[in-house]
Amino acid sequence: APDRPVLLTGASGTIGRLLTNRLAALGWRLRLTDIVPLPIPLPSGATFERADLEDRDAIASLAQGCGLILHFGGVSTEQSFEAILGPNLRGSFHVYEAARAQKARVVFASSNHAVGLYDRSTVLDHDCHLRPDGHYGLSKAYGEMLARLYWEKHAVESVMIRIGSVLPEVPDERMLSTWISHDDFVRLIQSCADAESVDCSIIWGASDNSRSFWRHDARDRIGWTPRDSSDDQAERVRGRVTNDPVAERYQGGKFVTVDYTRRD
Ligand code: 15L
Secondary structure, three states: OOOOOEEEEOOOOHHHHHHHHHHHHOOOOEEEEEOOOOOOOOOOOEEEEEOOOOOHHHHHHHOOOOOEEEEOOOOOOOOOHHHHHHHHHHHHHHHHHHHHHHOOEEEEEEEHHHOOOOEOOOOEOOOOOOOOOOHHHHHHHHHHHHHHHHHHHHOOOEEEEEEOEEOOOOOOOOHHHHEEOHHHHHHHHHHHHHOOOOOEEEEEEOOOOOOOOEOOOOHHHHOOOOOOOOHHHHHHHOOOOOOOHHHHHEOOOHHHHOOOOOOO
16 A cells, blocks of 8 residues: 555545545555545545535645545536536646645546547557547546646656546446456556556556457556456447447547537
């Protein structure tokens, strides 16, 4: 376990709850925060403080003494620009300012929606151009650029995980490509903490799926290899698709369909 406390934003969210339980069980000293109360029992070795990511002072004080910030807070679905601006853009800025002040490493929850407008037939490497599929994806692209700025200008280390789909099991055909198992995800976070140095790295947050949309990234540097695969779930979800040609065409799936107006 890391020697300094670890701040987890978005602790009450889907991924936050997973990390809270699993990392606490590994003996991590967690400082949890979210804008809503923690909906699960507080594990031993953890503290929880409610805070708004838009409150710069609150985030700065929560980060005091932390060597690692797991930034999983913010809006996680496609919403209006106004709804996303505060939590995701201002909020991520506050997290990076706190990391800079503490000389802490950041794990940033980026998303496949930062590149969601690529066709499903395109295989992406980490150095591809960003193609956000909406305001949410654009906020993740902003977070990645923040990470880049704070690395180049202030030597704040980051791992940006372009997360696919963190779910106990695969629900449909699209997620045979994007799925990451809970075990692979938790091991990835452990690797982000354990690595000697991470610079400013991008990781595709998916298991070893043969239908993956993604290829090269910084996993060798981080020391992470996924062990699970969605392949053995393909039979079970066969035929589970949307009836929307836009959702089926793009990597970002349903997120792309929100306010999509192209006709070609
Ligand atoms: C995301 O970024 C969302 O937060 C999550 O709810 C999933 O929909 C995931 O992407 C996905 O694309 O499957």
